[in-house]
Amino acid sequence: MSAQPPLIDISGLSVGFRGRSGAMLPVLHEVDLAVCRGESVGIVGESGSGKSTLALAAMGYLRHGLARLGGAARFDGQDMFALAPPALARIRGGKLGLIPQNSGQALTPTQRIGTQIAEALRLHCDHDPATHRTRARDLLAQVRLPDPDTILRRYPHELSGGQQQRVAIAMALAGEPEALLLDEPTTGLDVTTQAHILALLRGLARERDMAMVYVSHDLGVIAQVCDRVHVLYAGETVLAGPARSVLTAPSHPYAAALLAAIPRLGARTLPRALDGRPPTPDIPRTGCAFAPRCALATDDCRAAPPPMAETRDGQRARCLYPEKVASPAPSESTAPGAATDGPPLLSTRALSVRYDSPGLLARLRGTPRPPATVEGIDLTLRHGETLGLVGESGSGKSTILRAIAGLLPPASGRIALEDGTDLATSAERRRPETLRRIQMIFQNPDESLNPRQSVGDILAQPLRLYFGLHGQPCHDRAAELLETVRLGAHYLDRLPGQLSGGEKQRVAVARAFAAGPEAVLCDEITSALDVSVQAAVLELLGDLKARHGTGFIFVSHDLTVVRALSDRVAVLYQGRICEAGPTEAVFAPPHHPYTDVLLGAVLAPDPDHAPRLLAEDAVELAPPARGCPFQRRCPVKRGAICETDTPPARQTADGHVIHCHIPLDELHALEGKQAAS
Amino acid sequence: MSGAALSTAGRARGVLRDMMARPSGAIGLTLVTLHLALALASPWIVPYDYKSMDATGTLTGPSAAHWLGTDHLGRDVLTRVMLGGREALVITGIATPVAMIWGGLTGVWLGLRGGWPDEVAMRVVDAFLALPGILPLLVLITVFGTGGEVLLPTLAFFFGIPVIRVARAAAHEVVARDFVSAARARGHRPFDIVRREILPNVTDTLLVEGAMRWSWMLLGFSALSFLGFGVAPPRPDWGLMVSDARVYMSLAPLGVIAPVVALSTLIIGINLTADALAKTLGLDRSRKAVI
The missing domain is CATH 1.10.3720.10 (MetI-like)
Structure with a gap:
């Protein structure tokens, strides 16, 4: 660390809110954070750990209902909580920039990008307004947006998520900031986009010698961009230290557990779940906040809160037994077996889905229809097998699931059950018995659970519908189902709003299993969850699969999760299958160029791992009319043939299929070259 | 399920409490309750028969006998206003x-x-x-x-x-x-x-x-x-009373004003109640924190 005074200096900060009982409940508990110029610090923790509150407090801002109980937050020597509003307003957005979560959506939808950047310039610069246009163009060039003049004239909805995020970064740069606060800067972006944005941020920090504070639940992101890491648990810093040592040999059991909960691309084992949940602020503290979930906890831990102490490699941790904390080891829990050769349970043949419907005029004129959103999908799910569907947003993964579930009638193609009978296109026309056998779990449990129904009512729906259960038997069965997802019977009377994200998703899993299904369709079911909770849900699915022999179609944008869970994988781009086969084969070379791009962009919680940025993170709104779906972004495009001819299906030696014009041995050679460069 | 039924009743009680805590809800609910109570009790508490005419005392102003005066047929306005909303x-x-x-x-x-x-x-x-x-x-x-x-x-x-x-x-x-x-x-x-x-x-x-x-x-x-x-x-009704009395408005203004005030207070009461209800329900209760 340098000798200069820290730019952002938070010391002993405690923040709390008044609970229903009238007592002051702490959200942050005597937290220290110091960030110097040119330094990047990551704040990590589960949701509710107070990490966003801490970042906002650095600006002297507290969310409604929160109050400062003690401590100070200084920026460049000034006490942010004591400054007058005009002085505060000059610093915020000026010298101290904030890039909020989902900042793309924070852009005003009715204003052109140029107007919005000009506004940021007007507020925070003394430049002549005539130069704003040039400045805005400079800023867009700095965030590496191609063709800034066009972008300035666009509206936010005309940009991709990654481009919106770049514009938000450009606006934060307008005030010539000396420090940037980034709240989950890449959450919700595709992996390839995420890797590009992080590379950009890292470059900007170096060029401008800025202090950066990253708030993220994703240790992979932190590993990419941060020099130091603070791990927050229940509003307390439990571990702080250099990123490299924290991520490789953490000296606090919570950090070790978080690391173990991350699925890794290299390992085909399920991540290890972290049991329990963080304490709520209303529980009075006696000992270490993490003790109830800690395997190392002793009576000493529960008696008094451990002090912050030097441990090893420059780390400081709040733990009595830092030497006992083992480096994260992968769990031995149910790794998926080799792909089974069981009888097919569910299959689709040449499935295609369209969202557009041509108007009368277009039909009369004979205007050619745009290519189908999803086309030519052949999938087979066998009994007791997990089929992973991977792809970025817009790849049609969820569309396929909805078509199989009967929620979205396909334009053509067949969906068949094992006996070969075709399923009706819409759920309303399928037989109850058929519907029972296929259940779906949705991405966001806030959306898929009716907020007005108690957990008991939610679970009673399928029980009543498929088994005619009422009254006590229904209640008993619902309680039993809650046990299988490791929730107690006392949850029956709760409303979804009273559950945490992970608990809600478990209820959704229990509801799907209430039907006794043979195939379960999982639509990004862990993407809204914390890593620790994600690991628990994945473990639960593995468990249920082993116990009931259920087949899963598991849709995810996260390659590591898919790899950990799936027996077979299909990689989708723009609604077309690029590559499909047994998981091991798909994740081993040769790859389809798109799979290669995806794999290269995956982040690992390892400071030595750098993602490879191959393709541009451009957005594609519609698939190309002819040829290969990936033609426009492919880094190894062959030329005209890719634009005109549908790529042939090439079968590899290890039993998987790649749809590409490039012969397999050449693909293999290309990847070797790119990895080396 | 019994749990849901219980929570519905509990929710209604909670909504009512929250509404009474807002000025609009307190005023609105009071006005509506008063009107409903009056409509229920009026047949037993009105001072006169609403039909009884008095040819000698038409269009009189307020007096001890007729607090709000009489209409063009000599009927007691107070009686008719009290009954007029039923x-x-x-x-x-x-x-x-x-x-x-x-x-x-x-x-x-x-x-x-x-x-x-x-x-x-x-x-x-x-x-x-x-x-x-x-x-x-x-x-x-x-x-x-x-x-x-x-x-x-x-x-x-x-x-x-x-x-x-x-x-x-x-x-x-x-x-x-x-x-x-x-x-x-x-x-x-x-x-x-x-x-x-x-x-x-x-x-x-x-x-x-x-x-x-x-x-x-x-x-x-x-x-x-x-x-x-x-x-x-001859049944009493606020709208009808206004219609009848408007011709004599310069002689006995209370004949118009009284039913109009009665109708307005009821409508204002209902509107305020609706406003408070909207605001109370707008804050989704099922998402309120448990702590």
Whole structure:
């Protein structure tokens, strides 16, 4: 660390809110954070750990209902909580920039990008307004947006998520900031986009010698961009230290557990779940906040809160037994077996889905229809097998699931059950018995659970519908189902709003299993969850699969999760299958160029791992009319043939299929070259 | 399930408490409660018979015997004002829920069904909404005659039409959510989906809408009475009283002012209540923190 005074200096900060009982409940508990110029610090923790509150407090801002109980937050020597509003307003957005979560959506939808950047310039610069246009163009060039003049004239909805995020970064740069606060800067972006944005941020920090504070639940992101890491648990810093040592040999059991909960691309084992949940602020503290979930906890831990102490490699941790904390080891829990050769349970043949419907005029004129959103999908799910569907947003993964579930009638193609009978296109026309056998779990449990129904009512729906259960038997069965997802019977009377994200998703899993299904369709079911909770849900699915022999179609944008869970994988781009086969084969070379791009962009919680940025993170709104779906972004495009001819299906030696014009041995050679460069 | 029933009752109590904590809710609920109490008790507490005429004392000002004076037939204005809201409250009190139920269910069903029935029904609704509200009412009443048995269904029908639009919009928002997709994918009948998934989530909107509709219906009813299509004389009614007394407004202004004040306070009370209800329900209670 340098000798200069820290730019952002938070010391002993405690923040709390008044609970229903009238007592002051702490959200942050005597937290220290110091960030110097040119330094990047990551704040990590589960949701509710107070990490966003801490970042906002650095600006002297507290969310409604929160109050400062003690401590100070200084920026460049000034006490942010004591400054007058005009002085505060000059610093915020000026010298101290904030890039909020989902900042793309924070852009005003009715204003052109140029107007919005000009506004940021007007507020925070003394430049002549005539130069704003040039400045805005400079800023867009700095965030590496191609063709800034066009972008300035666009509206936010005309940009991709990654481009919106770049514009938000450009606006934060307008005030010539000396420090940037980034709240989950890449959450919700595709992996390839995420890797590009992080590379950009890292470059900007170096060029401008800025202090950066990253708030993220994703240790992979932190590993990419941060020099130091603070791990927050229940509003307390439990571990702080250099990123490299924290991520490789953490000296606090919570950090070790978080690391173990991350699925890794290299390992085909399920991540290890972290049991329990963080304490709520209303529980009075006696000992270490993490003790109830800690395997190392002793009576000493529960008696008094451990002090912050030097441990090893420059780390400081709040733990009595830092030497006992083992480096994260992968769990031995149910790794998926080799792909089974069981009888097919569910299959689709040449499935295609369209969202557009041509108007009368277009039909009369004979205007050619745009290519189908999803086309030519052949999938087979066998009994007791997990089929992973991977792809970025817009790849049609969820569309396929909805078509199989009967929620979205396909334009053509067949969906068949094992006996070969075709399923009706819409759920309303399928037989109850058929519907029972296929259940779906949705991405966001806030959306898929009716907020007005108690957990008991939610679970009673399928029980009543498929088994005619009422009254006590229904209640008993619902309680039993809650046990299988490791929730107690006392949850029956709760409303979804009273559950945490992970608990809600478990209820959704229990509801799907209430039907006794043979195939379960999982639509990004862990993407809204914390890593620790994600690991628990994945473990639960593995468990249920082993116990009931259920087949899963598991849709995810996260390659590591898919790899950990799936027996077979299909990689989708723009609604077309690029590559499909047994998981091991798909994740081993040769790859389809798109799979290669995806794999290269995956982040690992390892400071030595750098993602490879191959393709541009451009957005594609519609698939190309002819040829290969990936033609426009492919880094190894062959030329005209890719634009005109549908790529042939090439079968590899290890039993998987790649749809590409490039012969397999050449693909293999290309990847070797790119990895080396 | 019993847990759900319990929570519904508990929720209603909580909503009532929150409403009383707001100035608008406290004033509104007090006004509405006073009016309802007066309407219930008035037959027993009025000082005179509403029909008894006094040819010697017409259009008198306020006096000890007649606090609000007498009308052009020498009838006690206070008596008639106290009784004048009863018929309006009974008819609109029944017609409003009927309008809410038929309009609400139709709207929710259209919102779930979508497609051509939705399109056709909404154009019909548009056509009705384009007409000045009172006109179709007058036509029906001219054809079928006045009286509660005609007024009630007529009001319930016409005031239910705009409810369709509101209920459909509210249902649309719910139908797009995944828990409705989940119910469809499980294969529940549309009736079950409406009852279990959609209705509980649109009830709040419909309750607030119902309170507003009630006040509009009261105004509509009084307008009909004023025009002579509502309550038949000599029965007392605020609209009718205004109509009768307006000719003598310069001689006995209280004959107009008293029923107008009575009607206004009731409508203001209902509007304030609706406002407080909307604000209270707007803060979704199922998402409130447990700590």
